Amino acid sequence: MSKFDERIKNDLAKRTDKDVTDLKDEIWNEINQELFERRRTKMKRKKRWIPAVIIAAAALVLAFTLQTDPGLALIKGIKDMFAPEKEIIQSIEGQDEPTKVQLNEGKDSEYIIYVDQTRYKMVKGAEADIITTIEPLPEKYPEVSMEIKQYPQDKPEELVKQIEAELKMDFPKLRAIETVSEPVEGYWLHGLTESKWDGKVVDVYVISNGKDGSYVITERYFLEAAEGHGARFRHMLESFEIVE
Numbered sequence: 001m002s003k004f005d006e007r008i009k010n011d012l013a014k015r016t017d018k019d020v021t022d023l024k025d026e027i028w029n030e031i032n033q034e035l036f037e038r039r040r041t042k043m044k045r046k047k048r049w050i051p052a053v054i055i056a057a058a059a060l061v062l063a064f065t066l067q068t069d070p071g072l073a074l075i076k077g078i079k080d081m082f083a084p085e086k087e088i089i090q091s092i093e094g095q096d097e098p099t100k101v102q103l104n105e106g107k108d109s110e111y112i113i114y115v116d117q118t119r120y121k122m123v124k125g126a127e128a129d130i131i132t133t134i135e136p137l138p139e140k141y142p143e144v145s146m147e148i149k150q151y152p153q154d155k156p157e158e159l160v161k162q163i164e165a166e167l168k169m170d171f172p173k174l175r176a177i178e179t180v181s182e183p184v185e186g187y188w189l190h191g192l193t194e195s196k197w198d199g200k201v202v203d204v205y206v207i208s209n210g211k212d213g214s215y216v217i218t219e220r221y222f223l224e225a226a227e228g229h230g231a232r233f234r235h236m237l238e239s240f241e242i243v244e
Contacts, residue, residue: 086114090235093227101239106148111215113148114239116232131236133229142200142222144229146236152213159214160187160206167191171202180205183237184217197224203233210242 084103089096101114104122106129115122115131123130128149137144151159160177167174171191180188186207193200203219217237221229 088114088235090231092231099235101236107150109243110150111148111240111242113236113241115236119232120236131233140198142198143220144222144225145220146233147216147218147220148240149216149218150209150213151216152209152211154214155212156186156206156208156214159216160189160204163204163206163216164189167202167204171200183234184240192223195223197222199223201226201230203230205237215242 085100087098087100090099091097099116100118102117104113104115105111106113107124113122113131117134119134120131121134123132128147131146131148133144154162164174164177167189171193173193174189174191178188178190180186184205184207186205189202189204189206191202199222201219201221201223205215205217207215207217209215217240219230219233219237221233
């Protein structure tokens, strides 16, 4: 153990319960500001990662967690930082709608996303996770789903071109690739089969996984549901965070 680490350990061992509570509140406020408060401005959002303060806090916990009651209190506080449930206000068909959403972990706990579990469920698969309606839609309706899949070896700028070529076969009205910062930061593809109520719509977001690969988020719904399912998917995707 370095002298610096030893000094941290000794200092933390002397803390009172109140000190630890204050530290937990400090960390929570930082996370809340970084991740959970929806910004009201139109400023470009930077790529969102778990703040460095979490990494620092984890290091501090390792130094003394097993030795003090305050340490146990702090580690519990860190586990509770991502609220399992919260209420958001989302705009659906032009109306503000209060909605309770629940925290869901993605495949191998590599990301988190808040899901409206009164309408949707997350199904975890070996290759991808899918968010879809709790009850299957009648046969006359096209598919409604959001698929989240990681491609560990494919860079976003290369993968998005491949996906574009594939989508053009099924979506003749596919728009050109756009770079976006909302609801996530990366590349966006939008396609429509035909301008009818049941015309199939696809939104594909290709973003960095923070390493050498990508996440591909594919939203599928139909034209009449653009302001319903489409808007709800967008709000859910705003909460997407890589945590690895």
